[in-house]
Each structure stands twice: as structure tokens, then as C-alpha cells.
Amino acid sequence: MPRMLDLSDEVRAEIGDEEADRLLAGENAPGAYDCTSCRTPGDSERERTSTVLFVGDETAVLAFAHSSCLPSQIVEVAEEQLQGAVRSITGGTGEAGGAGRTVPDPAPEQAVLGVTSGLVLIENELQPALVVEPTGPIARPGAAPSGGDDFLPLLIEQGFTPLTSLAGVPPTVHGWSVLLAMGQLHAILQPGTGGGPQVAWWQAHQPLQVTEGWRAAANKLQTVLLFAAPAGAIGRQPREDLLRDALDLTASRGQLVGCAMPLAGT
Numbered sequence: 001m002p003r004m005l006d007l008s009d010e011v012r013a014e015i016g017d018e019e020a021d022r023l024l025a026g027e028n029a030p031g032a033y034d035c036t037s038c039r040t041p042g043d044s045e046r047e048r049t050s051t052v053l054f055v056g057d058e059t060a061v062l063a064f065a066h067s068s069c070l071p072s073q074i075v076e077v078a079e080e081q082l083q084g085a086v087r088s089i090t091g092g093t094g095e096a097g098g099a100g101r102t103v104p105d106p107a108p109e110q111a112v113l114g115v116t117s118g119l120v121l122i123e124n125e126l127q128p129a130l131v132v133e134p135t136g137p138i139a140r141p142g143a144a145p146s147g148g149d150d151f152l153p154l155l156i157e158q159g160f161t162p163l164t165s166l167a168g169v170p171p172t173v174h175g176w177s178v179l180l181a182m183g184q185l186h187a188i189l190q191p192g193t194g195g196g197p198q199v200a201w202w203q204a205h206q207p208l209q210v211t212e213g214w215r216a217a218a219n220k221l222q223t224v225l226l227f228a229a230p231a232g233a234i235g236r237q238p239r240e241d242l243l244r245d246a247l248d249l250t251a252s253r254g255q256l257v258g259c260a261m262p263l264a265g266t
Contacts, residue, residue, distance in 0.1 A: 006071070042064065054075050115202060129227060160259045178262075186265075229256050
């Protein structure tokens with residue numbers, strides 16, 4: 001059965017026209033999959049699905065993501081991050097045309113920051129919020145993989161506040177901001193090193209749409225709340241009320257940090 005796949009020109013060029021056509025026809029693409037960004041189930045027979053090609057020095061891994069999470073693209077990663085992914089998309093050891101690399105499945109365990117926007121009711125006012133959850137454990141830069149997760153400790157060191165509830169607006173973290181341009185979310189900016197200009201902590205591969213209500217609230221308050229949780233703590237929630245429930249539960253478990261940061265742009 002044909003799949004609802006988004007296949008970018010760069011991915012097609014890497015895997016070759018023959019392999020790309022087989023994917024689009026449904027021969028080598030799964031129907032059900034786990035999104036490589038948010039790690040929740042997807043179905044390429046029913047919803048738009050992006051093909052994402054992770055490329056190392058010798059190996060390439062073809063993964064799938066909700067088109068609303070990631071665009072179809074090539075992501076370069078270290079070769080060691082691709083080792084252990086030994087099954088190809090055909091279930092054997094098929095070759096990806098063009099590059100002549102093996103294209104195994106499943107996707108590599110490379111952490112990607114997933115960002116969700118939503119309005120959160122705090123102190124009787126709807127607050128524009130961003131929820132950040134990585135797809136896997138985050139290690140300290142330069143540290144050897146240990147199986148631990150330093151995501152929340154790293155953010156706490158940057159001034160984020162551990163939260164046990166969403167009863168009040170978290171404190172502002174200075175030097176950070178949310179970049180909105182023409183009503184679209186572009187980046188979360190953090191202080192530069194040595195007092196330099198801000199740099200992107202997270203940047204959208206393509207600008208993300210926010211609702212008119214979210215944009216109006218952000219423009220009114222000139223502040224955006226950011227909540228962050230470890231991989232798997234919140235998940236992809238289809239409605240704002242479910243997102244709030246997930247945030248409350250995560251906070252009660254001591255797995256949520258947050259802050260307020262100024263809005264940059266409109």
C-alpha cells in the first residue's frame with residue numbers, strides 16, 4: 001500500500017531513486033513506526049510521515065518521524081552512534097542505492113530535543129509555554145556515555161527551577177529568550193560564552209507554527225514559560241488539557257524543571 005511519506009530531495013539523492021520509489025510504494029516502509037523525534041507511535045498509511053536518514057562514516061540508518069515533528073532530512077552523526085542497528089529496512093542487509101551503504105533499522109539512539117507549544121493555566125491566566133523533552137538520555141559535553149541522564153541537572157545549573165507543581169509561574173532565567181518571527185517559533189536562545197551574543201540552545205529545522213491564541217498570549221505577556229523533563233516523562237500529547245495533566249504528573253514525580261524567559265520577536 002502506498003505510504004504518506006515526505007521524502008526530501010537530499011534524502012532521495014542519498015538513497016537513490018530506486019530505493020526512494022520502493023519506499024513511497026510501501027514496499028520497504030513500515031506502516032506503523034515509532035517517531036524518531038517524539039518516540040510515540042505513528043502510521044505512515046494514515047498520517048504524513050518524514051523520512052530521516054542518519055548518516056555516519058560508513059553506515060546510514062533510515063528512520064521515520066511524524067511530519068509535524070521533523071521534516072525529511074539528512075542528519076550526520078558519529079559512526080559509533082549507529083553501531084548496533086543491524087537490521088535493514090528490508091529485514092536483511094539491503095543496500096541503499098546511490099551511497100552504497102547498508103540502511104539498517106531501527107533508528108539510532110541519538111537524543112533529539114522535542115519541543116511542544118501550548119497554553120497552560122497558571123494563577124488564573126493562560127500562559128504561553130514550551131515543553132522540551134529529549135528522545136533519550138543527555139550526557140554532559142565531553143563525558144563518556146554512562147547510561148545516566150544529566151538533562152535536568154544541566155538545566156538546573158543554568159538557572160532552571162525544579163518544580164513540584166504548577167501552582168505558580170517559575171522564576172525568570174536571565175540571558176535566555178524565545179525567538180518568534182512572523183508568528184512562527186524559530187529558536188530558544190541561551191547566553192553566549194564569555195559574555196558574547198546569544199546562541200541557539202534549540203533551533204527548529206523549519207519554523208514551527210504556533211496557535212493564534214499562543215501567539216497572542218506571548219505578545220501580551222512578553223514572556224514564555226519553558227518546562228523540561230527527561231525522555232519519556234511527558235510524551236506527545238494531542239490536546240492542551242492532556243499536556244497539562246502530563247505536566248502536573250511529571251512535576252509530582254520530581255521530574256520537571258522550568259523557567260520564564262522573555263519573548264524575542266512577534
